[in-house]
Amino acid sequence: MGDVIAEDLRVLFCGINPGLMSEATGHHFARPGNRFWPVLHLSGFTPRRLAPAEQEELPAYGLGITNVVDRPSARADELSREEYREGGLILAEKVTRLRPRWLAVVGVTAYRAAFDDRRAVIGRQERTIGDTRIWVLPNPSGLNASWSLPRMTEEYERLRAAVDDEG
Template sequence: MAAEPLVPDPLPPKLPDVLTGGLSVVFCGLNPGLSAVVSGHHFTNKSNRFWKAIHLAGFTAELIEPTNDRRILQYGCGLTVVVDRPTIRADEVSRQEFQASHGTLHRKIELFAPAYIAFLGKAAYSAISGRRDIAWGLQPERFAGAVAWVLPNPSGLNRAFRLDDLVQAYRELRLAAF
């Protein structure tokens, strides 16, 4: 009896970007959570504070539901991720994966040409820039022509930042970008 051929596992679905040309800010997550990929929408985990933080920081006039994530475009903002591979926790993504995704992200940001790119957490930007001493906020060099900014990750697993801390950090970006 002949052995059955091995069939590779199908690639996991990709979370679609929410992008268009000429945006003021593109928020760049580290990678999508499993729930986001399953739903097809960004920041769907109930513990994630992204939507609340950007609303309270003044980016949106309303609290956007994750299922309506494309509404963020109406406010001059967009969404993407550094690494497409979904995980339960962002710390499951290696520095090498962030580095390998650099070229794809760079081309995407050049194509859509936002004024700012806001990395949500230090890990990806550190790996991409090759710098370990990343400060929060405005970065000294641009990324693909966009002003680079680093914000705290809004994940509910990030207990180092309370919602008020997130709102303050995100508000600083809004004041600079708009």
Template sequence: MVDFTDKWLPTYIRRDLAVLFCGINPGRVSATAGYHYANPANLFWRGLYEGGLTPRRLLPEETAKLLDYDYGITDLVSRPTRSSTDLREEDYAAGAEQFVQMIQTYRPRVICFNGITAFRHATGQKKAAISLGLQPQLAFGTADWPGSYLFVIPSTSGANASFTREERIAKFGELSAFLRAKEWHPIPLLPPPT
């Protein structure tokens, strides 16, 4: 029988995406299912829909459809674990190096980190205070992130007790508003009903 730690999730990416979503690493449920954010307790798919980033709530097995909306998805560390606390410093270091190379190759307009931990390890901001949302101090045009804005949402994991569901969903709405302001939103804004 194949252990879930032997299953790695694919990265869905292409050049110049509106948003590349980046999580920490696949958990047991997602690795076993073979799809990003497959755990029913995870708010990622709900957040995309309720935040106005997709016209309907996608299912984890529809992960590849993110590309239809000009979004991509990956993890900072590819190795699946039961919990991100099982990751080692060398996992993060290798993951961050590969991630920066991917960004420099594919150049997404926005990189949305699903969780402060993913952001800290990707950017080396391990000690600094991190606020959620757009990261102006590391935005657009730095050496590691050429042409990419950085955005942080609270982890959508069901284990995240630091933020309410409503607070986590609201950050997706902020990302959606930012994309609209930049005219990068893939979904047309419908006129109000008459």
């Protein structure tokens, strides 16, 4: 499944890996229960709620999407530690090349595995990749029931405020 990327983005969002619906449609966060697209709008990143099929509009807003691991699966827990580590290396190379201001990894477990940082929590990270700052967001999957839509929106708003504050 292809990335939605460009150089010098405000935020490069990074999912864990494509789900089966995303792989079938070619659109990121395509499963109907996934909250990425609603939260992106509710948190102020986009002026309206985009549908997964409109993902190519994101670079016009300074946004992009990639994944830690390219291999599709029904659930993220089907991925191996090696896939996460390799994905983290590839992601770091991509970020170095594209130079987004922020990398937003959606899923703390994926971030911990990809960057070998077992103590990472949701929010801004100390680590950077070159000049790119990193923020870990809650996974918007409908399976992540521990995060309500309003609470998740608040965390995405925190990132948007940091992006806006730092230019």
